[in-house]
């Protein structure tokens with residue numbers, strides 16, 4: 230199978246919204262009047278972002294999911310994407326499930342594959358997504374204000390728990406590993422919540438490298454600080470649903486500190502962290518309901534710079550939870 234047969238067979242589909250899709254030198258998009266385009270790229274490198282033997286179907290899903298998550302964080306509606314692919318070989322048995330996982334998620338969000346590039350090389354997947362947002366309504370990292378509530382969507386920490394179990398650092402019961410592994414391999418981009426938070430959230434980001442690090446970007450760009458109640462944060466780890474109360478935290482052989490570490494600094498969850506003025510609490514709950522996405526208030530934005538962790542009694546909790554940094 231040659232390069233062009235590969236593109237034709239696995240990555241060429243009729244477009245419905247784009248003016249021109251795969252097959253020419255460029256694709257063409259026509260943004261609707263009054264809309265801005267939100268654009269973001271994410272690259273997944275074998276051995277760096279995923280295990281080389283990962284199921285190609287889940288890899289296809291994840292490659293697009295992490296990009297859609299950026300659109301979600303901006304409150305943008307997915308429109309289209311391009312796929313730049315380096316492959317060791319043109320293997321149909323791998324490409325078939327990869328393209329199926331990718332395109333199933335694309336279809337679920339009405340996001341069209343409009344072009345890309347294909348080359349031989351070490352497995353590497355780079356996607357660029359294009360989304361639409363009414364002019365001036367994108368959710369930015371820079372809008373958090375002192376006094377705002379601080380929220381996260383869904384659950385946090387389970388992807389990290391699965392990673393540590395697969396690396397042999399911790400032991401999880403098989404059913405808990407299976408559950409948490411879905412979170413690591415097949416994240417759910419919070420697109421509907423991002424759209425519902427337009428005009429409600431003051432700032433937002435998606436959690437890809439760890440809550441504290443990604444929240445840190447919001448705080449820095451907004452020129453504010455924040456306090457997190459660790460009690461609320463610890464309960465965000467979904468593995469607690471498997472609590473038997475037998476041993477350790479949630480019945481698992483992990484310490485409370487390990488759970489907190491997974492929640493605060495574990496990456497790969499692709500939830501949203503966002504802020505909203507206290508008087509918009511009802512609107513935040515309405516956004517959560519309409520998007521069928523749970524949200525939890527975990528703290529407040531402060532005028533004083535820096536990030537503080539406090540326990541249920543308000544006492545300071547030592548913060549030695551580092552986020553992921555490729556070059557640190």
Ligand code: ADP
Nearest residue numbers: 236240251252253254312314343344345346347
């Ligand atoms: P060029 O030589 O102009 O860069 P290519 O020959 O690489 O174009 O690609 C031919 C067409 O196939 C282009 O429209 C390009 O966008 C598309 N394409 C290439 N690789 C992919 C891919 N992995 N997924 C989707 N479209 C692709």
Ligand code: MG
Nearest residue numbers: 252253254255
């Ligand atoms: Mg060309």
